[in-house]
Amino acid sequence: MAASTNLKSWIASANDRGTDFPLANLPYGVFTHANTTRIGVAIGDQILDLQSCAGEGLLASLPAAVVDACTATALNPLMALGAEFWSALRGRVTELLHESAGPEIQRSAAAMLVPQRDAMMRLPAYIGDYTDFYASIHHATRVGKLFRPDNPLLPNYKYAPIGYHGRASSIVVSGTEIRRPSGQTKPQQATEPTFGPSKSFDYELEAGIFIGPGNVMGESIPIAEAERHIFGLCLMNDWSARDVQSWEYQPLGPFLAKNFATSISPWIVSMEALAPYRVAMSPREEGDPVALAYLTSATADRDAIDLTLEVYLQSTQMREQKMQAERVSGGNLRDLYWSIRQLVTHHASNGCNLRAGDLLATGTISGPEEGSEGCLLEMKHRREPLRLPTGEVRAFLEDGDEVTFRAFAQCEGLPRIGFGVCSGLVAGS
Known part of the structure; x- marks a missing residue:
């Protein structure tokens, strides 16, 4: 999907004027939910669980190295890949969350959402220095x-x-x-x-x-x-x-x-x-x-x-x-x-x-x-x-x-x- 700054999501909270996390943002973090620590992307008041997305094949169009990095419990493997890989992942997440996504994709992605209020945030990476x-x-x-x-x-x-x-x-x-x-x-x-x-x-x-x-x-x-x-x-x-x-x-x-x-x-x-x-x-x-x-x-x-x-x-x-x-x-x-x-x-x-x-x-x-x-x-x-x-x-x-x-x-x-x-x-x- 072509980059755009005026994006709308099928997730209503991502379109709120006061949100920090509209579809144009998509920041990365690490969270714990249901006793499992995973990488996620903030969207509105939700977190898209990238590990679950990878497991369900929603990231299958991406290079294998990106999919593997999304199953880690810290962002270091993804960080090490470089800008071309980050951009590809960002583009795919945008497709999954954009208002134009088809009903089947929306249903699949909705199952991968975790309310931010139910998650415990962690340090996003192992910080060596x-x-x-x-x-x-x-x-x-x-x-x-x-x-x-x-x-x-x-x-x-x-x-x-x-x-x-x-x-x-x-x-x-x-x-x-x-x-x-x-x-x-x-x-x-x-x-x-x-x-x-x-x-x-x-x-x-x-x-x-x-x-x-x-x-x-x-x-x-x-x-x-x-x-x-x-x-x-x-x-x-x-x-x-x-x-x-x-x-x-x-x-x-x-x-x-x-x-x-x-x-x-x-x-x-x-x-x-x-x-x-x-x-x-x-x-x-x-x-x-x-x-x-x-x-x-x-x-x-x-x-x-x-x-x-x-x-x-x-x-x-x-x-x-x-x-x-x-x-x-x-x-x-x-x-x-x-x-x-x-x-x-x-x-x-x-x-x-x-x-x-x-x-x-x-x-x-x-x-x-x-x-x-x-x-x-x-x-x-x-x-x-x-x-x-x-x-x-x-x-x-x-x-x-x-x-x-x-x-x-x-x-x-x-x-x-x-x-x-x-x-x-x-x-x-």
């Missing part, structure tokens, strides 16, 4: 000003994407409770550090980039080929203990302040689904250096994605008073200084071998204006503190706070496609 970047110049500048008011950006920032290797074992799926970490902290006025629960607990609004086919160790990934190595995007909250971080980060960077938990959304939105929402990166300031040749893209007018990201916060008092979560900030992926294409290319530029299921992250996504801060630490520049509808003030997260990220791409003439949610509730230490 995780790298976090620092790709938002607005975030880097605001945070830098807190520590170096006259020189917020270090000299390398505008020449190379900055990142660090994170901890894959503590990545958890949305909805997992997050325990407040403990660590060494040293207030400025103290003479020695102490150990205890973090008092400056924060969230970080990020996008995750799942790697598809990897590269051979010792070989780089040219920027023109970078997106062929990207399976898709998810939402990410890289929880941070700011007081631990400020004491430990020099000279080697983030460590215990970051490695205790990272939450990701369960659904991975494909680059093919996001293709209609490609835009140019936000312009750099006059006088900024030109990117080095290996980071220079021939498609700069489409290197960004017009993706709106939002942060919602709900305190214990708000839940007790039946108040909805409050939107506290929002940003856009197009405002990054470094594109996701550049992040992949730079990561492999020294011959580092990426593997299917590896996860890269953008770092905190922030915009230039007030209200677009991607974390609480950045809000210190505001004239007024963050105040919730209950009158509570937040400098950092309190126990019982629940943080929820949402994201969607939408523009005139195109459907709205979303990412679901990435949420976590802060528990005591």
Whole structure:
């Protein structure tokens, strides 16, 4: 079936204006239902069970490698196949769910649906390695000003994407409770550090980039080929203990302040689904250096994605008073200084071998204006503190706070496609 952005499904909920998962989206995830873990595709408020589709012959027109990958319990085998195979599967799923599908196909596919409310979502892939970047110049500048008011950006920032290797074992799926970490902290006025629960607990609004086919160790990934190595995007909250971080980060960077938990959304939105929402990166300031040749893209007018990201916060008092979560900030992926294409290319530029299921992250996504801060630490520049509808003030997260990220791409003439949610509730230490 030819690609289209105005698709209708025979599944009614997929045609609802507010759904994150219309037929134009079709994100992949892994879920457990009836004591069985399977790969699925989100459609409206349902999940299409790909393992059952394969077993019933609904995917028989696809290459055997695709059918086999759909019977796995993690997305790594599918990720490793490459863009041509992903596109073929996406096309077949679109045929099965499109309103033009015949009555027999609709009956067969309907038997493969699982209501999302009845499923338990899992991590979508085995994540062997995780790298976090620092790709938002607005975030880097605001945070830098807190520590170096006259020189917020270090000299390398505008020449190379900055990142660090994170901890894959503590990545958890949305909805997992997050325990407040403990660590060494040293207030400025103290003479020695102490150990205890973090008092400056924060969230970080990020996008995750799942790697598809990897590269051979010792070989780089040219920027023109970078997106062929990207399976898709998810939402990410890289929880941070700011007081631990400020004491430990020099000279080697983030460590215990970051490695205790990272939450990701369960659904991975494909680059093919996001293709209609490609835009140019936000312009750099006059006088900024030109990117080095290996980071220079021939498609700069489409290197960004017009993706709106939002942060919602709900305190214990708000839940007790039946108040909805409050939107506290929002940003856009197009405002990054470094594109996701550049992040992949730079990561492999020294011959580092990426593997299917590896996860890269953008770092905190922030915009230039007030209200677009991607974390609480950045809000210190505001004239007024963050105040919730209950009158509570937040400098950092309190126990019982629940943080929820949402994201969607939408523009005139195109459907709205979303990412679901990435949420976590802060528990005591």
